[in-house]
Amino acid sequence: MPFARLATATTPTCHLGLGLAAVGRPGYINLGRDEDLGRDRGVEAMRARTHELLDAAYAQGVRYVDAARSYGRSEEFLADWLNARPGADDVVVGSKWGYTYTAGWSTDADRHEVKDHGLATYERQRAETDALLGGRLDLYQIHSVTQDSPALADKDLHARLADAAAGGLTVGFSTSGPAQADAVRAALAVTVGGEPLFRTVQSTYNVLETSAGAALAEAHEAGLTVIVKEGMANGRLAGPHAPDALKEVAAATGLGCDAVALAAVLRQPWAGVVLSGAATVAQLTSNLHAPAVDLDEDRLARLATLAEDPRAYWERRGQLPWH
Template sequence: MSVLGIGLAAVGRPAYITSGRGGDLPDRSVDALRSRTRALLDLAHRLGVRHLDAARSYGRSEEFLADWLAARPDADDVLVASKWGYSYVGDWALDAPVHEVKDHSLAAFRRQLAESRALLGDRLHLYQLHSLTPDSPALGDTALHHALAGLAAEGVEIGFSSSGPHQGDAIRAALEITVDGQPLFRAVQATWNLLEPSAAPALAEAHRAGLRVVVKEGVANGRLADPAEAPEPLRRTARELGTGCDTVALAAALRQPWADVVLSGAATEAQLTSNAGALDLSLDAGQTAVLARLAEPAEAYWRTRSARRWS
């Protein structure tokens, strides 16, 4: 079974597309989110979570994570991951017209690596190209590939995350990239959940190739956690098991045979505690079959996700 990690997308910036942010985060000032991040990371460490995921585009997530690491010298057993390729441009405003911009160029990599290292220093273990899609210029940029391989030679693991309805194509294309005869990427982070499982075959291939496979958006940005949004078969299964919809959804992700890490995107300590319950939850064959029928066509899922409002 895979292990639980925590991603900081929901608490590193004031606006995001997850459900219920007004109730979860009534105060989204910098100081409030810094404190919230610290509390979540403290709890995560107590729960045994050791994979910590940030990104340049997650507002001040790297800064908050760096502050926590500096205050917790005992947390020398965590894997620190971050991502480059998007920049946060929301200026800490809930109603910003644009919150992040994408740039997969070599120049962006060099600039953002310097920014990540200024905050995380030698604690940066895994650095990932953010949201790779089949049309990304990064797939064919050999100069970028050599620069990434240079970072790998310094001891930083190189990975990528994927998004969109054609994740499988992006993952397979990335698996083909080599530098000096060696595979470039050693980790992949992809969306997989009960509504959007289409990347599973490509992720199984990545796992067989020896990549670290990290699952993100296991509760579909709240659609599989919020009882007001969760499908009735999921709510029914959660009632049968006496637990939350989020716990059931993450339990399904944790038991994928190709998954190494499943990220919690919790914004509150209660959510993280509920998410962690998935580690001890068993789903029988009947429940698993019921949940498998929740899958949506990938194109439809990503249209719905794109329409979600930043708040």
Template sequence: MPFSRLAAATTPTAHLGLGLAAVGRPGYINLGRDGDLPAERTVDALRERTHELLDAAYAQGVRYVDVARSYGRSEEFLADWLKARPDAADVIVGSKWGYTYTAGWSADAEQHEVKDHGLATYERQRGETDALLGDRLDLYQIHSVTPDSPALTDKELHARLAEAAAQGLTVGFSTSGPAQADAIRAALAVTVDGEPLFRTVQSTYNALETSAGPALAEAHDAGLTVIVKEGMANGRLAAPHAPDMLRAVAEETSLGCDAVALAWILRQPWAGVVLSGAATVAQLCSNLHAPAVDLDVDQLTRLATLAEDPHAYWERRGQLPWH
């Protein structure tokens, strides 16, 4: 598995990754994003911002980059950067299929993406990803699996994914929604010829949404690499939106709320890679202080009290506006 390279890495930030959801398209739901990006969100402007982030992340030891077909032109921006940076051969690239980007480079579109976990969508999007990333693609994940996803029961799709795995591609899945734990456990049961199909799981987990934790621990124990997304709860855990408890702990550590929030996730024994979704280099640099945050038992316990009911959390997330 390509993630063995991360396990062997010695840099403090090796287990932090960079996700490009916030900079691969003009519209996204992160709080504060309207002030984080250039007023004119042209393709060239966001390509430049993406490359600035990638340069900064690589210089600080980050070696995992997360993109998706539905993240606008994120795959294209990453592919351009990889071609210009032959020294970055050790970067591990993960992408996702299952959502089609439909916003037409507009932040005001009625519909930004359409979900379809069918075999035809996989074949189409796999071709599109290969055309951009080619043999630089290490991991391909089903995007946002839920318990009712047909991707969990489609044997023909499973066979095609197993074929890709046999050719050297790591196959994984991501989850979203209040039933993430159910989706994870259902995916762990998917096998092809008696062998587990999936080698990675990427789920939302943060101080406000902890419901997937036990299932992620089970996935880790089963040998999967766990990737954590939305560690900042789409900006709800970043200043100036952070809860008072998080602010208090951050003040005690003399570091930012974001670094503390990500450090709390890094303390989970099953967390393999924790993604930064930074939209600016300053945000990224602050996020990358997370490995240096030393949280004591009392601070960890206090932060654990921030957890919300998962249904309430996902309902609020669904109401966040696209900026």
């Protein structure tokens, strides 16, 4: 397991990773993105921004980076950075397949990505990822599995994924939507030759959306590494947009709302890696204060009052504009 490399790390940020969803393409759904990125969203500007973030993350102890085929040119930007920094061979690299980027480097496309979990898409996107990341790829995840995803029942796909695992690639899956817990449990039941197929799970979990918590604990108990995405709820937990209870706890700790929100996720005993989705170095630096946040039981209890009904949470997320 590539994440064994993180288990021996001693830096405070070893359990924080950097996700490239917000910087691998010009458009995304994070709140405040217009202010974060400004008007220059050209390929080279976004490449430079990604490299700046990766430099800052690495310097501060981050050793997991998460990309996806649908994150625009995220794999390309990451590959360029890795090739230019041979000393960064301790970085664990994850990517995902199952969505195709279709926005054509635009922020106002009718469709930004198309989902397909079929074997043909896996074969095509695996070749595309290998062409960019080659032997640096540690983890390949099915992107946004749901309980009814054909990827959970396709035996031919399972055989191909098992072949990849036998060749040294770690195979995982991510989840999205109000029924994440059901998707996690369904994926845990997938076996090939009597052995579990998946070794990692990446799910949305934050103080607003906690519904997958019990299932993620079960995945952890089953031996999977749990990666948490959207700990900032696509910007809803950042300072300008944070609910009052989060602002009050942040004020009491002396740190930002973002650091407190991520600290609440880090406190979960099953959380292996928690992703920062920062778009600027300042955001990243603030996010990486999360391990230093002092969250006592009273503060955790106040944050627990923020949990929303998962259907309401995902309905609101689905209404966030691409910008």
